Each structure stands twice: as C-alpha cells, then as structure tokens.
Amino acid sequence: MSVIRSAGLRGFRATVAELGGNAEEYATACGLPIAALDTDELLVPDQAVAAVLELAAHRLRCPDLGLRMAHRQDLDMLGPLALAIRNSPTLAGVLACTSRYLFVHARSLSLTMEPDPYGDRGVIALRYGVAAPGQPIPVQGADLGLAFVHRTIQRLTEEKYGLRSVELPYRPLAPLSAYEEFFGAPVRIERPAALLRVPSSLANRPLSGGDENLHRLALAFLAEQSGGAHDTLAPRVSTALQKLLGTTAPEIGSVARLLTVHPRTLQRRLAAEGTCFATLLDEVRRTEARRYLTTTNMPMSQVASLIGLSEQATLTRCCKRWWGATPSDIRKGRANSG
Missing domain, CATH: 1.10.10.60 (Homeodomain-like)
Structure with missing residues (x-):
C-alpha cells in the first residue's frame, strides 16, 4: 500500500465547508481517519486521499475542487523538504531536491524536468506524475498537484515566471476557462502527461532569501531519512x-x-x-x-x-x-x- 502524509489534505475541510458539504462524512466513506483532516503527520493511503477528493467534487458538483484547495495549501506542508526548497540557490536546485526527496511526502508522486514535448529548445517541461499502474488518473489529485507546483514556483520567483502552457492527460469536467484563469496560460487536454511548460532559462534563475547552510542541513537530514x-x-x-x-x-x-x-x-x-x-x-x-x-x-x-x-x-x-x-x-x- 502506497501512503501519503495527511498534509496533502490541507484545505479540504475548509473548502468542503465553504461549499456546504461535510468533510468528515466523505473521509469516513473513503476509509480515512477524521484526524487526517486536521493534522499533517498521519500516513494515509494515497488512493483514499484521491478517492475523497473525487467523492467531494462529485457530491458538491464542484469539478474544480482541486484548484480551489490549492489556494489553501503552502510549501510548509512538505515538512523538511520545504526547508530545502526555500533555501535552494536556484530553481534547478529546487527541482533536484524535490525530484530526489518528494517520496518523504508521498512515495507515489514524482516531479521531473524533461525536454519540451513540442521540441521548443527554449522550453522545458515539468512533469508531475502519479504512480498508479492500471488505475485511472485521479483528476482532482492531479489538478491539486499541478496547481501546487505552479503556485510554489510563483512564490519562489516572486513574479510571473513565463508559463507557456499546461498539459492535462485527461478531459476535465470543469470549463477550461477555470484552468486558464488559475494558471494564466493556455491549457491543453488529453495530452500524454501532466506538464507545466516553462522557459528553460527559469531553471538557472537565482532565488533570493535562501540560506546555504540551512539548505545543506535540510538535504543532509533528508538523506538520513531516506536511509531508513x-x-x-x-x-x-x-x-x-x-x-x-x-x-x-x-x-x-x-x-x-x-x-x-x-x-x-x-x-x-x-x-x-x-x-x-x-x-x-x-x-x-x-x-x-x-x-x-x-x-x-x-x-x-x-x-x-x-x-x-x-x-x-x-x-x-x-x-x-x-x-x-x-x-x-x-x-x-x-x-x-x-
């Protein structure tokens, strides 16, 4: 069984309440402990988290639930990885430590940097993956993950970072206009993978406010955790x-x-x-x-x-x-x- 920290549910209770629903009822229906709605450190089945997002979106007739939740999440939910990310010298450093240690938050998630699928040399693709062989793509979970990555980059660069397009590997139920308003970029659907296409120059852009020593300490701690x-x-x-x-x-x-x-x-x-x-x-x-x-x-x-x-x-x-x-x-x- 693959697990994720309950931090991934940050904002779920508040978003559901705002829409008139009962978060505890949905959690119970999906086999999640009620405590997972209010704490970050529980390890819960990632399939149950994906299921509760889909259930809430369906019951509340809110196909953009994942995007709404993203407004209530922040980098701190990643625990020690957040410390390494905040103190990385460049966005390339952020991607390197995230790719290596995202499993500390959730073993089934991945974030990798790839060549642009359209062959544009001035663009790279940030691929957000959910490892669930044979399972349908959890739309709300994928929406939430992509939205979280997008908002994190915005905060780290403190400006619009030149997002070229968003690639979705499914046909969402929410209008594309909701996605394009959230991301501020064109959105393409039914593509091979979930991607954010960004300028290649972004990777080496220096980030301000970091502490090299704290970055080193956080990476050392993450490396120690990865050893068991x-x-x-x-x-x-x-x-x-x-x-x-x-x-x-x-x-x-x-x-x-x-x-x-x-x-x-x-x-x-x-x-x-x-x-x-x-x-x-x-x-x-x-x-x-x-x-x-x-x-x-x-x-x-x-x-x-x-x-x-x-x-x-x-x-x-x-x-x-x-x-x-x-x-x-x-x-x-x-x-x-x-």
Whole structure:
C-alpha cells in the first residue's frame, strides 16, 4: 500500500465547508481517519486521499475542487523538504531536491524536468506524475498537484515566471476557462502527461532569501531519512539538534519541522519514550561542548555560541552542572570524563 502524509489534505475541510458539504462524512466513506483532516503527520493511503477528493467534487458538483484547495495549501506542508526548497540557490536546485526527496511526502508522486514535448529548445517541461499502474488518473489529485507546483514556483520567483502552457492527460469536467484563469496560460487536454511548460532559462534563475547552510542541513537530514527511519523518535531528535546547533535556534518548533511532526506530537512521543525535548537538547549540548573544549582552541564565547547558548557565563554554569568544573578545567583535563 502506497501512503501519503495527511498534509496533502490541507484545505479540504475548509473548502468542503465553504461549499456546504461535510468533510468528515466523505473521509469516513473513503476509509480515512477524521484526524487526517486536521493534522499533517498521519500516513494515509494515497488512493483514499484521491478517492475523497473525487467523492467531494462529485457530491458538491464542484469539478474544480482541486484548484480551489490549492489556494489553501503552502510549501510548509512538505515538512523538511520545504526547508530545502526555500533555501535552494536556484530553481534547478529546487527541482533536484524535490525530484530526489518528494517520496518523504508521498512515495507515489514524482516531479521531473524533461525536454519540451513540442521540441521548443527554449522550453522545458515539468512533469508531475502519479504512480498508479492500471488505475485511472485521479483528476482532482492531479489538478491539486499541478496547481501546487505552479503556485510554489510563483512564490519562489516572486513574479510571473513565463508559463507557456499546461498539459492535462485527461478531459476535465470543469470549463477550461477555470484552468486558464488559475494558471494564466493556455491549457491543453488529453495530452500524454501532466506538464507545466516553462522557459528553460527559469531553471538557472537565482532565488533570493535562501540560506546555504540551512539548505545543506535540510538535504543532509533528508538523506538520513531516506536511509531508513529509526524505530524511536529520540535518536532522530538528537541528530536534528546536533545539525541545528550553531546555525539556528535549537527550538522544538525547528526540530519538529525537520521531523515533519507537530511540536505537541513530538512532545507526546518523546514522553512515551521516557524522555523530553529539554533533556535531549541538554545531552547534545553536553556532548558537543566537551568535543569543542577538548579538541579545539576556540574562544569560550565561540564554544557557547556553537552549542546554542547566548553567552559565555551560561556555558560556565552548564559545565559546572554537567561536570562540576569550569570550561577552562575541562580544556585542561581537570574534570571527570562523564
């Protein structure tokens, strides 16, 4: 069974309510837990998500439901992948990390860059794929996916990006005018694949506001996730904290975004494992502080900053609590090794 994070249903409840429907009724009919309508981190069958979109569109007589939902979705729904995307230096970098790690959000989805199907050398095609062999294309799901990609590119480039055309592999029930108004470009139907045709120069356009270090950290974290998840959450929290220290505030919200869980969910799961966020942060700081103090000659103020402490005096208090010694004593080997 292929699954998708329930973040893919963002905006469903509000859109259905706006149209006079009952989102919980539709979710139950398709075998989805009600909680999936209100949280991002549940893993639910992707076929059930596609089915609930189609059911709602049919019951509410709203053939452009996917396009409407797209207005309520944003990049944050992709969790740690969103951090990598926002801090990519170019759109080509965005496409590279999305193509490689979109499975973190949904294993059945793909986004690839291909030559223009019409042979225009000044155009490339962004192909949005749903891997469902033998299954009909989920129209609302494909509409939502293409619309999400379109709106994300708009936000990243902060302008109209020169979309040449939208290619749909089906004949939608909604009027083409609704699609052309949404995308601001011609729409062609019953084509071989779902594509956005964009200027080839777009790939190398630099993006503003990114942080190269955060981009690197997010990619490292995604690579670690792709190697297999830990059975417990605590080791993953510790790894994330180690990567974040010295680069951004080691707050529970930052770690939760990297782990693609809600902060309250993170707290509950850590409590079930017999620990808490503050304890793990303290342990990581202690380990990193000893490493910096015993293997480098960095100034104490720099060591404090690298483990996420605001000042040297706080480092001194922590060292006395951890080892009953000052940072200078640790550096000189005058403290216990615990």
